[in-house]
Amino acid sequence: MEKPDSLRIAILEDDVTFHDAMARAIAAQPDMALHAAATSRAAGLAMLDGPAADVLLADIGLPDGSGLDVVRAAVERWPDCAVLVNTTFGDETDVMTAIASGAVGYLLKDSDDSQRIADIRSVHQGGSPISPMIARRILSRFRTQLPQPAEREPSPLSGREHEVLQKISQGFTSSEIAGELQISAHTVQTHIRRIYRKLAVTSRMEAVTLGRRHGWLND
Amino acid sequence: MTENAATTILFDDSARYDTPRPHSPQGRRMFLLGTGTVAVGLIVLLLVRMLHGPVFGGSPVLWTQFFPAAEFLRQETVTDLNAPQADEIAADGPQGDWRLATLPYTGVPRTNVIPSASHGHAMTSWYRFKVAPPATLGKMSNDISFYLPRWKTEGRLAVYQNGHLVWRSHGDIIWNSFNRPVLIDLPIAGPSVILLRMDTLPGLGGAITPAWVGQHDALFWRYRIRIALQCIVPGVFAVVLLSMAVVLFFVALARPDSDLYLLFVFAAVLYTTRILHFLGPLDPSIISPVWFGWATVNSMCWLIVVGWLFCCGLAEVEFRWLKRLLVWGMIACTVATSPLFLSSATISALALCAYIFCFTLSTPTMPLLMAAMWRRRSGSGMLLLFWNMLMFPIAVHDMLMANYYVSIGHIYLLPYITPDLFLSCLYILCRRYINALGLAERSNQILETRLHAQEVTLRDTYERLHQIEQRELLVAERQRLMRDMHDGLGSTLTGAIHMADHAASHEVLAQTLKDCLFDLKLTVDSLEPVDADLLMLLANLRFRLTPRLRAQGVMLEWAVTPLPPLQWLTPSSALHILRILQEVITNILKHAQASHIRLSTETEPPGILVRVEDNGLGFCPDQRTNEGRGLHNICWRANALAGRVDWRLGNPGTNFMLWLPIEQPATRAQPGSP
Numbered sequence: 001m002e003k004p005d006s007l008r009i010a011i012l013e014d015d016v017t018f019h020d021a022m023a024r025a026i027a028a029q030p031d032m033a034l035h036a037a038a039t040s041r042a043a044g045l046a047m048l049d050g051p052a053a054d055v056l057l058a059d060i061g062l063p064d065g066s067g068l069d070v071v072r073a074a075v076e077r078w079p080d081c082a083v084l085v086n087t088t089f090g091d092e093t094d095v096m097t098a099i100a101s102g103a104v105g106y107l108l109k110d111s112d113d114s115q116r117i118a119d120i121r122s123v124h125q126g127g128s129p130i131s132p133m134i135a136r137r138i139l140s141r142f143r144t145q146l147p148q149p150a151e152r153e154p155s156p157l158s159g160r161e162h163e164v165l166q167k168i169s170q171g172f173t174s175s176e177i178a179g180e181l182q183i184s185a186h187t188v189q190t191h192i193r194r195i196y197r198k199l200a201v202t203s204r205m206e207a208v209t210l211g212r213r214h215g216w217l218n219d
Numbered sequence: 220m221t222e223n224a225a226t227t228i229l230f231d232d233s234a235r236y237d238t239p240r241p242h243s244p245q246g247r248r249m250f251l252l253g254t255g256t257v258a259v260g261l262i263v264l265l266l267v268r269m270l271h272g273p274v275f276g277g278s279p280v281l282w283t284q285f286f287p288a289a290e291f292l293r294q295e296t297v298t299d300l301n302a303p304q305a306d307e308i309a310a311d312g313p314q315g316d317w318r319l320a321t322l323p324y325t326g327v328p329r330t331n332v333i334p335s336a337s338h339g340h341a342m343t344s345w346y347r348f349k350v351a352p353p354a355t356l357g358k359m360s361n362d363i364s365f366y367l368p369r370w371k372t373e374g375r376l377a378v379y380q381n382g383h384l385v386w387r388s389h390g391d392i393i394w395n396s397f398n399r400p401v402l403i404d405l406p407i408a409g410p411s412v413i414l415l416r417m418d419t420l421p422g423l424g425g426a427i428t429p430a431w432v433g434q435h436d437a438l439f440w441r442y443r444i445r446i447a448l449q450c451i452v453p454g455v456f457a458v459v460l461l462s463m464a465v466v467l468f469f470v471a472l473a474r475p476d477s478d479l480y481l482l483f484v485f486a487a488v489l490y491t492t493r494i495l496h497f498l499g500p501l502d503p504s505i506i507s508p509v510w511f512g513w514a515t516v517n518s519m520c521w522l523i524v525v526g527w528l529f530c531c532g533l534a535e536v537e538f539r540w541l542k543r544l545l546v547w548g549m550i551a552c553t554v555a556t557s558p559l560f561l562s563s564a565t566i567s568a569l570a571l572c573a574y575i576f577c578f579t580l581s582t583p584t585m586p587l588l589m590a591a592m593w594r595r596r597s598g599s600g601m602l603l604l605f606w607n608m609l610m611f612p613i614a615v616h617d618m619l620m621a622n623y624y625v626s627i628g629h630i631y632l633l634p635y636i637t638p639d640l641f642l643s644c645l646y647i648l649c650r651r652y653i654n655a656l657g658l659a660e661r662s663n664q665i666l667e668t669r670l671h672a673q674e675v676t677l678r679d680t681y682e683r684l685h686q687i688e689q690r691e692l693l694v695a696e697r698q699r700l701m702r703d704m705h706d707g708l709g710s711t712l713t714g715a716i717h718m719a720d721h722a723a724s725h726e727v728l729a730q731t732l733k734d735c736l737f738d739l740k741l742t743v744d745s746l747e748p749v750d751a752d753l754l755m756l757l758a759n760l761r762f763r764l765t766p767r768l769r770a771q772g773v774m775l776e777w778a779v780t781p782l783p784p785l786q787w788l789t790p791s792s793a794l795h796i797l798r799i800l801q802e803v804i805t806n807i808l809k810h811a812q813a814s815h816i817r818l819s820t821e822t823e824p825p826g827i828l829v830r831v832e833d834n835g836l837g838f839c840p841d842q843r844t845n846e847g848r849g850l851h852n853i854c855w856r857a858n859a860l861a862g863r864v865d866w867r868l869g870n871p872g873t874n875f876m877l878w879l880p881i882e883q884p885a886t887r888a889q890p891g892s893p
Contacts, residue, residue, distance in 0.1 A: 089743050110736055111766055132758035133747055140750075171758030171777055173765075 007124055008035035010053035012044040012070055013086060014062055018109055022057065025113040032120075039063075044070035052078035055120055057107055059086045060094055068101045075102035075200075082123045090131055096138075099196050100203035105129045127189030128196055135168035138199055157195065164191045270440065282352060283433025289415075290347040291320035293327065298341040298418055300375065300392055310382035312345050312414045320346075322429040325623040326417065327372070329424030341374065344425055346415040350432045352408065361408035365430065366438045368445050371397040371627050372417055372425030379414040380405050390500030391508040392420065394515075397621070398449050398497050398631065402442040404435070428628040450498055453634035457494040460487040460641050467648065479651075482529045483644050489525060490637055492518035497634055509558030516573060517553045522637065523577040524549050526607055527584070529644060533600050534591035538584055545580055552576070571618060582611060599650060603643040610636050699791045703742055711735040737763065741801060745794035751784035753827065753879075756793050757818070760800055768816075771808055778819035782827050787883040795856040796829075796879075799864070802849050803831050803875050811835025813872060824881065826862070831875040838866065838873040 009026055011034065013019045019037065026032045035053040038044040041062045048070070056074050060067040071083050084107045085098040095106045105128040107119055119129055142157050157165070160181075167177045174192075178185040292315045320326070326344035352363070365385075370376050373393050378386040378401075386403040405411070413432065419425035431438055464487035471480035496515040501508060524545050531538065552573050585608055592600035613632045619625040715731045740763050749755040757779060768775050785792075807813050813835030821828040857864045862879040 089740055110733075115766065131762045132755060133744070133762075136749075136752075136755055169758060170754050170779060170781075171761045173777075176777065 006031050006033040007055065007120070008033055008053040009120065010034075010036040010038075010047060010056045010081075012038045012047070012056065012058040012062070012067060014039045014059060015086075015109075018086065021113070022116070025117055028113075029117060032117075041065035041067065041069060045073055048073055048077045053081050055124055056081050056083045057086055057120075058083060058098075058103070060098060068097060071098060071101045071103050084120070084123055090134075095131075095134055096141075099134075099199050102200045104193060104196050122189070125186075125189075126193055127186070128192040130168055130192050132169045132171055135165045138195060139165050139169060141199065142202070157198065161191050161195050161198075164188060165195065168192075270444075281434045281437035283431055283437045284350060284352070286322065286348050286430045286432070288319055288321045289324070289427075289430070290317045291324060291326060292317045292345040292347075294343045294345070296341055296343045296418075298343060300341060300418055300420075304375070304377040304384065304387055304416060304418075306384045308379055308382050308414070308416075310412055312347055312379075312416075315345075317345075317347065323369075323426055323626050323628050325424060325426040325627075327419045327423075327425040329622055330422050340421050342419040342421060342425065344415075344417045344419065346417070346427060348413040348415075348430060348432065350405075350411045350413055352410060362435045363405045363408045363432065364435045364438050365401075365403045365405055365413060365432050366442055367401040367415075367430045368428045368441070369398070369400060369449075369627050370415075370417065370425075370427045371623075372419045373423040374417060374419040374425060376401075376418075377416045378403055379416070380407055381411045382414075388500065389502070391503045391511075394496070394499060394501040394508055394511055397499070399499060400442055400445040400449065402438065405432070424623045426623055426627050428626075448630050453494045453497050456634065456638040457491040460638060461491055463641075463645060464488065470652075479529060479532050479644075480648060482525055482532065483641070483648060486522060486525045486529065486641065486644070489518040489522040490641070493522060493637075494634060497631065507558070513553075513556055513558050517549075517556060519633075520549055520552060520573045520577045523574070523581060523610075526610070526640060527581040530588050530600075530604055530607055531584075533597070533603065533647060534588045534595070536588055536591045538587075541580065541584060545577070548576065548580075571622070574614065574618065578611060578614065582608075599643065599647045603640070603647060606636065606640045606643050610640065696790070699794070700742070703794065707738045707742075708735055711738060737767075737801075741797045742794065745790050745797055749788060749793060751786050751788045753782050753785055753788060753796070753829075754779055754820070756788070756796060757800075757820070757829070760797055761818070764804060767808065773808065773813060774815050776815065776817040778817055780820055780822070782820055782822060783881055785827070785879065785881060792860055795860050796877075799853050799856050799877060800829070800831065802853055806838070806849065807831070807833045807835060807873075811838060811872065823878075826878050826880045829877040829879070831877075832869055833872040834869075835872050837868040837871065 007029075009032060011019060011022055013022070019039070023034055023037070026034050036047050036050060038047045039062075041064045044058070044062070044067065056071075056078070058067045058071050058074070067085070071085065074081055074083050082105075083098075083103040084105050085095065085103050086109055087094050087106050088109045090106055090108050095103075098106065105119070105123050107116055107129075111119075122129070139162070163181065164177055167180070168174075172180070174188045175185050178188050181188075292312065294313065294315065324346075326346070327342045350363075365378065365380075375392055376388045377384060383406070385405060386401065405413075415427065417425050417427070431441070464484040467480045468484045471477040471484060474480070492514050495511070501511055527545065528542070531542070556573070585604060589601060589604050592604060610633070613636045616625060616629070617631050617633050620627060620629055620631065711731060712735055715728060715735065718728050718731060741760070744756075744759045744763065747759070749759075761775065761777060764775070804816065807816060811833050813833035815834045817830075817832045819830045819832075821830070853864055857877065860879055861884055862877060865876045865878075867874040867876070
């Protein structure tokens, strides 16, 4: 049963094997609890009506639609919940769209239980997993973002954030970067989380700008 | 109206090229035609209004005396025509056989038999008018004028009132006058006798028209209309045609095939020369009379020839022999009549022969030209020919008039018919010009259409080529992936199935499947765009390897440095590199028992170096023949990348080195399968 101060975890996943594996791994942790579970987009959206979880593990390819809809809704409805998307390859396309929709990271399906549990903990503590490919993608995305009025523009990457992304894209780990920049590994994690937020905001702004440009939105 | 219509059309079409038209072409044409008609109507109305007063509503108090007949006396005298006439003569003129002559009267008929030696002989004709104003006139006005619409002779004229000279003609005796009306103020207002003395060269004729005496205001309009019709209007025509000729001359200058334009220019110049004849009197101090006569007579003949040539050119009919005959005949005539050989009087007498020569030769061709125009359905051409043929009776009329067979009270008509001819020419030329503009516009459109069509074709071709290229690219990529799946994933999975069939341990099976997934991940990574950045590719490899290294407790030292971009880093090259490093690191993990791996990069133009060092058991390729297949794969892949690999024994462990070129050699042999 749910312990009072345990980490509440919600799962949106249609892959029964992965779902069961995750459920077992969570049950094995004394400070974690499976808060809710859903196996389709509709059930996922319904799940958001219930009490908020601390961490949501969401699959993107669902039988009745895209898990990204649930991710977007979760950011609105469960603002304090950290959303992770489940992915096999951690490839650019899936993860980037998920982050742009408000996810703060991804969970590799093939990594072992302990790694996944560690990732969940890290996310809850404000960290965000990142791969060199994604770092690279974010860098180029911020380089070529749409020109907008200055007051609406979300602050572009700070120098430090830029530096961190650069290092990650060259293959350095968080702790290596922390050592080189003489900051704590936690700070590096915070940077990455902030970068993700900016990416999501930028994506929203771009959507709005695009909409306005095409006359879909009124001022 | 011909001119009006032609310019209307001309402006209408030229406007198309200057400014966008606010209205439709029809509307614009109607507007311009309407405006033109209104303007012409207004001018006619004004003229009528101006003339109405003096001509029709003439004040009844004005007095005129018309002389339809005069007393006439002819004498053969010995007169020095170069000396001025006497200032005073007997009031009633010389004694002799005076008789009454009805005016216009040819006092001296033309015989065209010029005495070989006249020696000062002249024919002198006297005309006497008795002026009898009413007695009341003296109180009203003393402004009395004598008006003679035309006098014509090769000689001179003097006018006396009561024996006192009041006017005498000036200028050359041959060319001074046949066309200029005379209006003289008479000094005596009361009853008087007016005597006209006309001296004529022997063999040539002389005549006068009826005369008027009366108050100036009653006569001046007759004089004005006459002088306008006989002198001013032909002069204006000449100026107008000359200015058109100037324009056409420059067109002819710019266009190579513009003989018709040049003919028009010639005709305009000839007409102007001819018109000088009508603007007399000629002052011998300005132009030599003989040259003047030569120029005016020849210009008329040439005008006929040029007009005929124009018609031929327009109908595109060639009368080669006739053309030669006319042109060379005219050249001969021009030379023969030149003042170098003949006197002024002879030229004047020969003029008629030259005119007849031109007309008789050119006229028979007219039906042929007309037929040619009819075939071409050229309305304007036929109109031109009609004018040209109309010229014939007009010319006959003028000839007869010049030779006293027709009343000299008439007006010479050739100056009027010739501009009409010109206007038809001009109309035709304008139509040609407009047609040419239309043609140019159409060809532009055709060109544009063709250009567009070619553009479309080009785009299609490009599109097709692009598609073919894309297809080939896809096929190549598919083949690469197939080969990769076949060699890697496929064989590993087959192996796993065999293991499962033969009840291999779970760990081994799980490891095999993990290797399989790892292979697949590298394949996926190779498809991610890396923008020619090898470091990116290496970074991703590290990201993939980390869980395995961590599981085996091997520490990976990451010592990369920024590398120059490798433009040849396509997905297939990327996969080659990933597979090489995967094989090398897997070997280390499997066999070297190392605890530390160091991966570093260096730039060594013209290539880059990727180094993998471990601290495990030393390894040299030739010592481990059972790993032959993997090593062979590495060598083959490096070769496909135009790179090379090398192993060296380290202290401890092994140093692996992958060298890759920064620029790929232009023609790299397509690598075959290992």
